[in-house]
Amino acid sequence: MSGTSPGLQPPADAVKPVRHPDAPAPGELLGAHYGQCFGCGGDQPHGLHLQARAGEGVSITAEFTVRPAHQGAPGLAHGGVLATALDETLGSLNWLLRTIAVTGRLETDFRRPVPVDTRLHLEAEVTAVAGRKIYSTATGRIGGPEGPVAVRADALFIEVGVEHFVRNGREEEIRAAMDDPDRLRRARAFEVNP
Numbered sequence: 001m002s003g004t005s006p007g008l009q010p011p012a013d014a015v016k017p018v019r020h021p022d023a024p025a026p027g028e029l030l031g032a033h034y035g036q037c038f039g040c041g042g043d044q045p046h047g048l049h050l051q052a053r054a055g056e057g058v059s060i061t062a063e064f065t066v067r068p069a070h071q072g073a074p075g076l077a078h079g080g081v082l083a084t085a086l087d088e089t090l091g092s093l094n095w096l097l098r099t100i101a102v103t104g105r106l107e108t109d110f111r112r113p114v115p116v117d118t119r120l121h122l123e124a125e126v127t128a129v130a131g132r133k134i135y136s137t138a139t140g141r142i143g144g145p146e147g148p149v150a151v152r153a154d155a156l157f158i159e160v161g162v163e164h165f166v167r168n169g170r171e172e173e174i175r176a177a178m179d180d181p182d183r184l185r186r187a188r189a190f191e192v193n194p
Helices: 079-094 163-168 172-180 183-188
Strands: 051-054 058-065 103-110 120-132 133-142 149-159
Touching: 051 079, 058 079, 079 103, 079 133, 079 149, 103 120
Parallel strands: none
Antiparallel strands: 051 058, 058 120, 103 149, 120 133, 133 149
16 A cells, blocks of 8 residues: 555554455345445435445445536536545445444545546455554446546544444434344444444
8 A cells, every 4th residue: 555644554563354254255235234325325316326246355346327416527526426435335345344343534546537427336455454443445447347547545444333323323313223123234234334
């Protein structure tokens, strides 16, 4: 990760990430972690509806199509939307570790404009773990895995307990998520929100 800021460099005692034995199999669609999530939720009419799939090791791929609601400059994706896509993709990696974690730091590089109606292909992987800190990196390419790099990011996620969400979230959404009878959906609801 040369060129990243010091806060995103794993310490010397960091270890290689280990995929949890119960993680989704490579190629498996991860699905939305929460229906109202702007990044992956299906209940958000203007959301990204990002679709992520488990990869080998502790990696994932994801895709979303830039729609007119996502533009900043006329005909181009808003940089904040692209940063959200990277953050959502990076956060989804934690599901492969079976760790609840929140974004601590996200450093994004914008390499080229992304036009509306473009399909953005994202690849992400966890590079190191040091205690509660999870270091990861992602790249977004225009049109597919071999397309030109449009955006990239390095991130630091911090492992937290579900109490973080209970203490800081809005009560009605927290209660609804915790009362969901589907154990897997209930666990995923608290996976990556800051």
